[in-house]
Amino acid sequence: MAATTKHSGAVKEPLIHITRRSSMAPWKGILIRAAAVVIAFLLSSVLAYLLIGADPANFLKKFFEGIFGVNAMSANLRLWKLAKDTAILLLIGLALTPAFRMRFWNIGAEGQVLISALAAVAVVIYLGDKIPKEYNWLLLLLMLVASLIAGVIWAVIPAIFKALWNANETLFTLMMNYVATYFVAYCLVKWTPDGSSVLGELPKGHLPELGNSYVLLILVTLASTVFMFVYLYYSQPGYEISVVGESQRTARYIGVNVKKVIVRTMVLSGVLCGLAGFMMVAALDHSVTVTSVGGRGFTAIIVAWLAKFNPFIMILTALLLAFLNQGAGQIATKFGVSFAFPNVVIGIVLFFVIGCEFFIRYKLHFRKRTPAADADNGKGGASL
């Protein structure tokens, strides 16, 4: 509560004064963020040089080869892979967005998606033989329903405890991830006769391929993006989410039932996680392992946050992360280092992008150093 005053003469004022910015031109914000990505990228190449001896030019070359390939064929393959990875990240990110806009920190997408994938696989394992081949659509439908239900259950349990007793949702959803992981491990041992936990590719319950197995996923994700955008910005429940997130007092003032909105929103979150889990099984993996989601439930949080929870901007942030992952993955392959290397690069980029938000939200005012300010420095109160 130190007084910041405009008294002439000996006044205690910090060297740098920080104030909240009321607004910033959008292009400036974009420029700052772009600069952060570029600086982080350059730093990564320097780091790659120091750690694995990749000279920067070669680093960049190999990085982009990872995305665009070395010839037309590999380009085709890699760009499709990029699109697929982007789509999965985006779909999970979309699932998280409504909760985050409500300031409900759901960090349990990892578990919600995994349990949904497990549910889809369970339907194939238990009902696959009972449903004739020509009724594949029925099997798929049952898989979808099972996935959605599983996703909703996993998402809504923390929501109910949040709504009724204000249980900390961050910690609750985090714990649910690991319950899901070990539950999957349990089922996998049960389902593999040799106990190897390697399920292998399921023969049934495949979604039809449109060109290749990625197209349907991409279409579903795009449709979900549009749906989520409309839901958040043009629907009444979406509007209620924003009001509850901003001010529960205002929500009560206009007669919104806050508890109901919390639960309803997490049901939606769970439905989308269920959809993501279903697509992973029915369109891509045709199987499930404990690492099926592979941290994407956490990465998706960052996708959503970086985009300020706007579904269309999330296309870009999901693309950025998939792009970094794939490019740095190529570096790892080419230079024979750990496949974890992309995460180091992604981490560095994230630090810069997260940090640069400060310069968008706050303004720095520098002040010339005066003897008076120095004299005051020694007089701290209680401190470590």
Next chain:
Amino acid sequence: MKFLDFLLNALAIGITFLYGSTGEIITEKAGHLNLGIPGIMGVGAACGCAALNVLCSTGTVPPALIVILGILAALAGGALMGLLYSFLAVTLRSNQNVTGLAMTIFGIGLTKFVFNRIQQTSVDGVKYLIAKKYFRFPFAWSTTSLQYLGVMVFLGIAVAIVSSIILSRTRVGLHLRAVGESPATADAAGINVTRYKYVATIIGSAIAALGGLFYVMDYSGSPEAYLSVEAMGWLSVALVIFSLWRPYLSIIGSFAFGALFILGSFLPSFGLSVDVATSNLVKTLPYVVTIIVLIITSIRNRRENQPPASLGVSYFREDR
């Protein structure tokens, strides 16, 4: 005998969680939910083992020095991660959840990268595991589970006890708790909120980092142990909730978590026939128990058992 074996094992693996949760408790007492703990524990293991790998390959460094330098390297790695977190979350006021998750992505990536490099560059096998026998002083000779009770086990318990005393009995602890409960009140009382947040986060991260070193090099003693350090980190975060933000309860809690964690693999030796599947189900127990604790504390709503009131919230003086 089997049961004693089980208890000693539970105690030993629990020390991993004890380091992690003691570090996280100190950080959370300053109002920081640090979801970067798994990454920090990984980096601690990576720094510690990288240093040990060098120290052990020369063959001239005395064992006591190897232990000390190994621990210092892990501490330094954790402290640097804590500094990074503090800079982002305190100075730049970034969202704590997002910063923490980025720390874990980065930290685990770096950990795997470093261990991979160590394995690649050591043609005749990794050297850091040589240090295991030094760390297991004074019971390294034992062939029973007593061998697990090395210096880091005692250090871990000591750190938890000292942290507990500092938090509850000293002026520094009082001020730190005030910062986590109500930074505005602490600020008004003349406490340097920023400094407390930085120092607590850095110290907490350094302590957590020791958990990673202990788990990878000491308890497991396997070259592949680094792959599971992330799971150990999340369990440590769970243990914070389980121990209601109190380091002394964390000592008991870590033992309970350790017991639950290894229960599945010990059930057969108790004469209970369990398949591998069930042992996986048993592994959910620490998390399920934590959820139950979380639910009960929320319903009972006793203020003493809640997270620090300003947990997860950036403090900006001019917002008041």
Next chain:
Amino acid sequence: MEYAGTQMQPVLELRGISKSFGSIKANNNVDLELRRGEILALLGENGSGKTTLMNMVAGIYFPDEGQILINGEEVVIRSPKDAFDHKIGMIHQHFKLVDLFSAAENIVLGVNDGSKYNIKNVNERVRELCDRYGFNIDPKEKIHEMSVSQKQTVEILKVLYRGADILILDEPTAVLTPQETAKLFDVLRRMKADGKSIIIITHKLHEVLSISDRVAVLRKGEHIATVNTAESTESSLTEMMVGKKISLNIDRPEPKDTVWRLTVSHLSGLNEEGLPVLNDVTFSANGGEILGIAGIAGSGQRELLEAIAGIYNPDSGEILYNDPKTGETVNLRKKTPLQIRELGVRLSFVPEDRLGMGLVGSMDITDNVMLRSYRNGPLNLLDRGTPRQLAQDIVDDLSVVTPNLRTPVSRLSGGNVQKILVGREIASAPSLLMAAYPVRGLDINSSYAIYNLLNEQKSHGVAVLFVGEDLDVLLALSDRLLVLNSGRVAGIVDPRCATKEEVGFLMTKSHDEGSDSADDGTEGGAL
């Protein structure tokens, strides 16, 4: 009295203190002196600059001009710590305590006297202080288990523990029951006897008369006079406090075709702390007139309006609303805002907390205008067309200064924010309009725009409830003026002939004169 005749050197002296916030002058050239061992009451209406003035002594603000002298020597106070160094301690209205800590832990927080920290010693010292001044506080008790008056006691102990000789209490009795107030006064007298010098900020006249040695009166940021309490009466103080009636150029069209619209009867309820905040409130409001509501801050105004709007749930009583269309009467108590709406009650409410309740700061103008009507869209979707048109109309009609309709309301100035809020609430063609402090923080022109809007609604047959703080405005605008005092209706006066003194007296007089004189204060409790 101990101080009498010893030395006339004031322990604290303010000379020519001025302080502005933006264009608003909170204090203008204020002189004040506090003598050793006396209790000085600082009296003034809401917004008269009492708290600002004392905050400068306590190191929260720094004066723009003027000097502060302690024991005759000029000092510079830049932070609360500086104030403590000069043995000045202030007990603020909003307590700064860590809920989870014990009383002693809060008291010692931030004190670093070089000694080894030992909570037992602190407990002991706190007990000593309690014994000395007659506090009844367990140093080990947690703050969140304490009553408001106990928390206040802890704040006082905090100041005493740091060795303050000058204590400033900012409206300490606002949160206390009469019995607790009596005990607090006992403590203050004991501290006075112990040589402490005390300033108590208040606007309750009976308290001034019962506790203080002298009274300094502030009005609109200026020091009017300092008088001896013994030579003052409630009416002489009221006159100094409210000043002469100022004639404002506010229209008051004669109400016509007034019809009964609302009756609140025997409404009672408690606040979060469990203290009575509404006490048997009964009144009626009619369509076609403005019912002004006066009262010092925290007299139950907010709860009264929120009760009618369905946000606050009182314990007993009735809120009867007569629908002008159907002629039917419904009881609104125990109804949620949505239920009230679904009953067809056209109720509009401009809450005191504009950006915390009435509007969402981060949303743009259109979306804020939509807050009341977002459920009107088809298929659960939002129809932004109508609200956008309405937002444009509000911006045009009320000359709201904004770059465009997409601007978040938090970026607009206070007056423009208020115009949007009032504009939206009026737009739903209410039959009952409630406005709490609608001109607070607004400049003159914006204020008049709001008055005109209220008058316009009145002429449309709307029943207007107007909660205000400026008595001149309330007397000029209202058709009838209801005065609230500690949650009770102290009276309903005719503003055409009532004087400010009369209203001020109703606002501040105590209900139970007996409670003031309860000097013995031996009952159990905090103080």
